[in-house]
Amino acid sequence: MKKTLFLALLSVILFSCKNENNIKNVERAFYYWKTSDSRLQEQADSILKTTNTKKLYVKFFEVEHNELMGNIPFSKNRMNIYDTIIEIVPTVFIKNEVFLKSSFNELDLLADNINFLINKYRTEDFEKGIVVKEFQMDCDWTIKSKDKYFYFLKKLKSISSKEISCTLRLYPYKYREKMGIPPVDKVTLMCYNLLNPLESPKQNSILDIEELSKYLSGTSKYPLHVDIALPIYSWMQLYQNNQFQNVMYNNHEYLIKNMKKIDDLWYEVTEDVQVDENYIRIGDKIKYEQVTKETIEKTIALLKKNIDFDSTTTIALFHLDDAPLQKYTNEEINSIYTSFSK
Incomplete structure (x- = not known):
């Protein structure tokens, strides 16, 4: 019985060390x-x-x-x-x-x-x-x-x-x-x-x-x-007509003001906006990761x-x-x- 308890205690100690x-x-x-x-x-x-x-x-x-x-x-x-x-x-x-x-x-x-x-x-x-x-x-x-x-x-x-x-x-x-x-x-x-x-x-x-x-x-x-x-x-993936167009790495805060959340990770653009070289229109979808x-x-x-x-x-x-x-x-x-x- 003592041996069993000792082995159980040893296992707990070793597992804790592994986690630390x-x-x-x-x-x-x-x-x-x-x-x-x-x-x-x-x-x-x-x-x-x-x-x-x-x-x-x-x-x-x-x-x-x-x-x-x-x-x-x-x-x-x-x-x-x-x-x-x-x-x-x-x-x-x-x-x-x-x-x-x-x-x-x-x-x-x-x-x-x-x-x-x-x-x-x-x-x-x-x-x-x-x-x-x-x-x-x-x-x-x-x-x-x-x-x-x-x-x-x-x-x-x-x-x-x-x-x-x-x-x-x-x-x-x-x-x-x-x-x-x-x-x-x-x-x-x-x-x-x-x-x-x-x-x-x-x-x-x-x-x-x-x-x-x-x-x-x-x-x-x-x-x-x-x-x-x-x-x-982080990055944003732009989809137009449900087709992937581009990945955007910058100016996320500016774009966030012009989109609404529709699902986990997914947003819909609410205003026409230009971000860098991307022309983004109302209804476009954004996956924001x-x-x-x-x-x-x-x-x-x-x-x-x-x-x-x-x-x-x-x-x-x-x-x-x-x-x-x-x-x-x-x-x-x-x-x-x-x-x-x-």
Whole structure:
């Protein structure tokens, strides 16, 4: 009887420890994903200073495949870093078709070119005191592209002399036997864009707790160090005559004044209005998806319950821009980081 009680008590203790799963040292970070020459805006600069955030994942450029020119960079990002930032992680988004259509020799050249361009832009755009110890590759790889993508990652590691990380979507996180474990030093689990927005009219495609739980529950410890990326952005999907037209990222508050709610996530436009380059008419439908503070809190609890974090883990928010940041106070942003340590 005593033995049974002891084992039951031990189980409760172990389960409680698993649920607590606090991160001792949270490295605070943001993604910076703009694609133009720019300086940080006032709200973004204030957030960095108030939250004592010193690390940025900066998208340097993207890579796509061109049938005539091969693999080419585009959407180059140039920015000036404020003095609050100590470390940047050059990040490159690579379209999956690059690996589907490239030979291994072409991937050797791609690794060389990416390493060269990162070092070039780093020298041109950032002060010498900025720390760069990691390159991150962002690609939604598939089973068909897996072998070549993993080959490329190994090649980049060998020539860069840097830590190499990659983004990890929830599908390959859960189905790792099928999708493979990328040959990198660590991964960043992207806890957003869980659903196809055009195929999920009743769900928030940015972040849906039930959908997230399906990928996290019942999974064993991932064999690599796992950092976390969380969304703080919102968007509106415009439908005219029940046909999808466009995604709008800005000026939401202006449009909200001219629409009425008709269902969960759905609104109807009540006045003709122009938002940026979009001409919106009475009767048009809007699906408004945003990530609330409450949703973030539930997400953090779910992550802490299901992931064995290392003592030092980076928590990165997507992304650093005045438009999404206006929906959060500095204290709310700060609490996202601190919640992982409580």
